[in-house]
Amino acid sequence: MTKIKTLIFDFGDVFVNLDKVATLRAMQDLEISQLSEELLLHNLEYEKGLISSKNFLSKYTSSFSKVNEHQIVTAWNSILIDFPKYRFDFLKKLSEEKKYKLILLSNTNEIHIDWIKENVPFFEEFKTCFDAFYLSHEINLRKPDAEIYEFVLNKHHLKPEECLFIDDTKENTNAAEKLGIKTWNIHPKHEDVIDLFTVKKQMF
Known part of the structure; x- marks a missing residue:
């Protein structure tokens, strides 16, 4: 079985809780x-x-x-609720262990990020946990377009089968799977990113 070397995370409803309606x-x-x-x-x-x-x-x-x-x-x-610190703690530990390349890949915009900066005291430290931090409004690409996944794969010389992409939107994980990327379509109401290595233990 191919070993996972890179973890690619969405932001909303993976780390930050959202009320999408x-x-x-x-x-x-x-x-x-x-x-x-x-x-x-x-x-x-x-x-x-x-x-x-x-x-x-x-x-x-x-x-x-x-x-x-x-x-x-x-x-x-109003879509943005909060960023539970225990998820940041999980990521920080993961970063310190240096077992995986960590990438954030999020569809977001300047107004939302400004809110995050004002309301999440550990946001800047959160960013430093990643090897790369990609926001759609900064790279002019968005999920589920194939170009955004290809951008990440090419920029970091990644093999798709060695990447695990975690996102709460099925359309986004489906698009990644078409490129050979392994995925976890997380359900935020009853799953939590901190349980990654339990829920997806067969991939590790």
Whole structure:
């Protein structure tokens, strides 16, 4: 059996707890009941870092005249709940053991990361635990596009079969599997990343 040498982690609902419908609820509270195809595309472009936070927010305030930037930022960040420190402790120990190359690969955006920086006191130390830390808005790529996985594999000269990718979105793990990467499609309601070596012990 091929030995796992690299662990590739998602961020949201792997380390940070999310309430994925919270933003939709918050938008509805602002009387934004439905997003047009144009706005949904706008959101994806923002996640890829193709537009600035300023442009992202101005699109919403111009589309919905009753809302201001602060309200949009609050609604946008309502998806983020917390980052339990025991998960950071797990990762830190893993980093110190130096048995695996550790990579973070996350679809995220500047507004969300700004919230993380303000609300997670150990975020900078968390980042240093990784050999590479990739956020979609910084590399202009996003999951589940094949290009983002190929970027990581090529940049670090990785063999797909020696990588284990942990992500809570089935679409993302399916895309990685097509490239030969081993995966754990984690279910955040009843699984936890700290149990990696128990749940996936057959891979180690």
